[in-house]
Amino acid sequence: MNRLRGAGLLLIAPAIALALALVVAVLVLALAGANPTAILADALAYGLRPTTLIAVVNKAIPYYLAGIAAAIGFHLRLFNIGIDGQYRLAAFAAAVVGAAVAIPAPLHIALVVTVALVVGWGWAAIAGLLYVRRGVNVVISTIMLNAIATGIIAYLLSPQRLAQQAAGSNNITTATIPESGWIPGLPTPAGAVNGLFVLAILVGAAYWLVLNRTTIGFEVRAMGLSGRAATVAGIRATRLALLTMAASGAVAGLVGLPQLLGASHRFGLDFPAGLGFTGLSVAILGRNHPIGVAIGAFVWAFLERSAQVLDLAGVSKEVVTILQAVIVLSIVVAYEAVRRVRARQERRYVAQAVETSPVIEGASA
C-alpha cells in the first residue's frame, strides 16, 4: 500500500472539513447581513497578531489536556463526559490544599498537581467502578457525577466553610495560593505563555509513550480495535475499562491547573466552566492522536479568540459556535468517508496480491 497515498488520504479529511466550515461561515455571515470577506479578513488579521497567537496558545493548553483525557477514554469507546466535573472538583481541592500550606516551591507545586491528579482519578474511578461492577453506562454516570461535583463545590465554596468573600466583592473564592505555588509564565516578546505549556507537552508525550510503547497501552489499543480478539488473547476488559476511566480522570484533573497555577491562583465563582465538553470535541478533531489533538485544540482556541472581533463588528459570537459544530460534524463525516475509500482500496490490494501470489502445492481445503 503506497504510504504517500495513505498519508494524503489522511490529510484530505481535515482539509474537507475546514473547507466545508469556511463555506458555512461565509453563508451564515452573509445571512446575518454582514460582509463575509471583510469580517473574515478582520478576524484573520486579528487572529494572526503575535499577542493574539500567544493568547490562543494559552487558551489551547487546557483544551489540549481535556482532549487527551477524552482521547484516553475514546480508545475504549468510553465517553468520559465527566471531564467537566472532574476538573472542577480537582481544581477546587487543589486550590484549597495549595492555599493551606506554605512549603518550598517545587514541593508546593508537586503537591497541588498531585492533589488534582488524585481527585480527578478518584472521581472518574467512581464511574469506572459502576460500569465494570454494575454495567452502568459511563455517559449517564459521568453526567450525574458532574451534577454531584457541582453540588459539592457549591456547598464547600462558602464563607462558612472553605472559602472567603472579599469585602465589597460578589465573588466567593478560596484563599489565594502563596507564591511558592505559582508557576511563572514563559516570557516571549509578545506576551507570556502559560508555564503549564510544559506540562501539556509532558502529558502528550506520556500519553503517546504509554499507548504505543507499553503493554497496557497495547492492550487498550487492541481492545479498542476488536474487543473479541483482545478477550480471546487474554486481555481482561473490566480491568482495562477501570484503568482507562481512572487515567482519563487523572488527566482531566489537570485541566484546571493552567488557570489555577498560572493565572488566577485561586478557585472562585468565575472559574472557567465547560472545558470538559470542549475536550471531547477536540479529541474527535484530533482523532485521539497526541499531535492531532494539539492541532485541534489550537484551531478551537483560535476560533474562539478571533470571535472577540466578531462581537465588535456587530456579528453575533454564536457564529463561531456554529463554525465549531460544523467542523466537528464534517470531520466525523469526512474521516468516515476516507476510511471507507481506504478499506475499499485495501480489499482491492489484498485481492490482487492473493491472485498473483504463487500457489502452494498440496494445500487442499
Added chain:
Amino acid sequence: MALVLAIGLTIPLAACVGLPTAPSPAAPSPAGPPQVHKIAIAYDISGRGDGGFNDLAYNGAKQAADALGVELKEVTAKLDDTDDDRAERLRLLASAGYDAIIGVGFTYAGPMQTVAAEFPNTRFAIVDDATVSAPNVVDILFAEHEGSFLVGAAAGLKTTTGKVGFIGAVQIPLIQKFEAGFTAGVRYVNPTAVVEVTYLSQPPDYSGFGDPPHGKEAALGMYENGVDIIFAAAGGSGAGVHEAAAQTGHWSIGVDADEYKLEPAAVRGHILTSMLKNSNVGTFAFVMSAAQFSFKGGIQTFGLANGGVGYATSGGFIDDIRARLDAYAADIVAGKIVVPQAP
C-alpha cells in the same frame, strides 16, 4: 484626577439634557459636542433579555446614549471565559475608541483593574462590585438588601399563613443579598414568620436566571407547603413564579423592574409589589458624568437614599401599608435599621 481632566481637555461639552428620571450630578457646562463619543456595555453571562439587571443596565446606558446622541455597543460573555478573555474584550473596546465602558458583574473586576491601567483616558464602570480601585473606574453598587427589606416587610405584614418564600436564581452572594434583606424585613415586622428559601441552580450553572418552568415548579411546591407570598429574585425565571401565584391564587413579589407592568393581565393581579433595582439609574449617571467634568472614580452606592432601589406600588395592593414601609425606609436611610447583606 477630575481636575486634571478639566484642565487638560479643551473639547466643549454637551449641555446636560434635563431627563427627569436620573439623579445625575448636573454641573453647568458649555454647549457643544459631547466628550463621550462611543459607549460600550459588556454583559455578564446571562446577557441581555434576562428581564433583570442586564436589561436595566442597558436601559440606563441607552438613555444616556440617546441623550448625548452617541453610539452604544453591547458585547456578551461566555461560560468558559477566563480573566484573560474578559480583559481582552475590554481592551478591544478601549482600543477601538469606546470612551465609556461598562462591565456588568463581578467577573469583570480583575480584568477591569488591569485594562483600566492600560487605558487611563477611558472611563470605566463596573456594576455590582466594589473591589476595583483606579482613578478612571467607578464601582456602581446597589443596596439590594435595603429594597428587599422593604418588600420583606410588606410580605411579613400581608401574609395570612405566617409562611413566606424566597426563590433565588443562582446561589451567589449577589442574590444572597436579596435573601438576607428579605428575611430581615419579614422578621422585623413578623418575628414568628417562617421564610422558606430555595435557589434554582448552583454556579457555574446560571440557568436559574432564565428558567421559567423551573421557577414555576419551585413556586408551586412552596405554595403547597403553606407559603402564601413568594419573593422571586430570579430574573427571567420569575415569570414562572408569577404564573404559579396566579394559578394557586396566592401572591408573588417581582424584582428589578416593576413586574406588574410587564406581566399580562391574568397574572398581574397576583403581584403584590416589586423590589425595584434601578440599574438604569447607575449606568445613566455614569455615562452622563463621563460626558461631563464631574467624573470621579471610586465607589458609588445607589440605595434608598438616592433612588437606586425601592418598591413598586402598581396595582394598589400595598397602599394600606405604604406609610409604614416609607417609615422603615426612612429608618434605614437614617441608620436606625441596619439591614444585613448576607444570610
